[in-house]
Amino acid sequence: MDRAYNFSAGPAILPVPVLEKVQKELLSYKGSGMSVMELSHRSDLFEEILGEAESLLRELMNIPENYKILFLQGGASLQFTMVPMNLMGGKKAYFVNTGSWSEKAMEEAAKIGDIEVLASSKDKNFSYIPEIPRVPSDAAYLHITTNNTIEGTAIFIPPETGDVPLVADMSSNILSSVYDVSKFGLIYAGAQKNIGPAGLTIVIVREDLIGNVAGLPSMLDYAVQAKNGSMYNTPATFAIYVSKLVFEWIKEQGGVAGIEALNRKKAGLLYDYLDASSMFSSPVNKADRSLTNVPFVTGSPDLDKLFIQEAEQLHFENLKGHRLVGGMRASIYNAFPYEGVQALTALMDQFVATHKGGEIHV
Numbered sequence: 001m002d003r004a005y006n007f008s009a010g011p012a013i014l015p016v017p018v019l020e021k022v023q024k025e026l027l028s029y030k031g032s033g034m035s036v037m038e039l040s041h042r043s044d045l046f047e048e049i050l051g052e053a054e055s056l057l058r059e060l061m062n063i064p065e066n067y068k069i070l071f072l073q074g075g076a077s078l079q080f081t082m083v084p085m086n087l088m089g090g091k092k093a094y095f096v097n098t099g100s101w102s103e104k105a106m107e108e109a110a111k112i113g114d115i116e117v118l119a120s121s122k123d124k125n126f127s128y129i130p131e132i133p134r135v136p137s138d139a140a141y142l143h144i145t146t147n148n149t150i151e152g153t154a155i156f157i158p159p160e161t162g163d164v165p166l167v168a169d170m171s172s173n174i175l176s177s178v179y180d181v182s183k184f185g186l187i188y189a190g191a192q193k194n195i196g197p198a199g200l201t202i203v204i205v206r207e208d209l210i211g212n213v214a215g216l217p218s219m220l221d222y223a224v225q226a227k228n229g230s231m232y233n234t235p236a237t238f239a240i241y242v243s244k245l246v247f248e249w250i251k252e253q254g255g256v257a258g259i260e261a262l263n264r265k266k267a268g269l270l271y272d273y274l275d276a277s278s279m280f281s282s283p284v285n286k287a288d289r290s291l292t293n294v295p296f297v298t299g300s301p302d303l304d305k306l307f308i309q310e311a312e313q314l315h316f317e318n319l320k321g322h323r324l325v326g327g328m329r330a331s332i333y334n335a336f337p338y339e340g341v342q343a344l345t346a347l348m349d350q351f352v353a354t355h356k357g358g359e360i361h362v
Contacts (some may be wrong), residue, residue, distance in 0.1 A: 076101075105169060281297060
């Protein structure tokens with residue numbers, strides 16, 4: 001079966017072995033005569049899936065025991081509201097503004113309480129990660145976006161925040177790079193990029209940050225969700241099941257460290273090509289380049305459009321850049337194969353030869 005090279009920013013490519021296992025088990029999970037999609041979330045079979053998913057994620061990310069893992073819904077976008085509702089407690093929240101998703105998080109938090117921008121890279125179209133000063137000691141928390149899906153930048157070394165909780169939106173690079181979870185108070189991530197299907201949101205939260213605000217709506221209260229083991233209401237059962245299979249696959253690849261090594265190899269190949277090309281280029285500061293989302297341009301909107309059209313004809317799908325920045329974007333998440341990046345650079349070579357009269361070999 002021919003599969004497209006899918007560069008979608010999310011929902012995104014899943015590992016083929018995972019898809020094959022889903023296909024094999026789809027009609028009857030473990031001989032039950034029922035699909036996972038049909039299992040009661042209170043059944044022993046599903047509770048086993050949920051427990052294994054949590055254990056695997058804790059192992060892969062080396063999550064300390066004093067952190068709760070929550071399998072929620074509503075996307076990372078709902079966390080823009082849940083985080084300030086649960087963590088502000090009348091204090092001011094600080095933000096590092098590194099792109100569109102940071103700004104959305106700020107907009108929602110401002111509806112809950114006082115916020116302040118501690119650092120920003122908006123002055124240069126979010127093409128770099130700004131220097132982050134020390135957050136005031138009386139802050140409710142400091143919020144960062146570890147990977148900026150649209151702009152193509154990443155924070156690999158989190159800032160030191162002392163006793164102030166560090167909150168991170170890791171939606172587009174969770175499990176793609178190694179992070180020390182103990183440096184964070186709370187991590188959240190939509191599943192549809194590196195973890196599984198859309199509809200699931202992972203929250204990893206330190207226990208002392210739970211239950212400090214009274215009177216919250218039950219569905220938006222981390223304490224209620226933790227007390228009920230992510231089953232206050234019916235969870236995203238099928239998405240959790242697929243995510244568990246992805247966790248198993250990541251473990252087979254050598255864990256997060258193994259995945260990061262492969263991601264650095266893939267991204268390195270593409271960035272080296274862009275830096276040597278006479279037509280294509282990366283608009284992102286070299287030291288801050290994402291491993292998972294790679295924007296690039298030709299310098300001509302017409303050539304960009306033509307490249308996207310020609311790529312689609314050859315089943316290089318979803319290379320069009322985000323509407324806010326234009327150009328192209330290659331999202332090369334964990335499951336994206338190295339040979340797919342090789343094929344992309346070969347396609348770019350061919351495009352240069354056709355439209356600028358001369359091949360580029362890197």
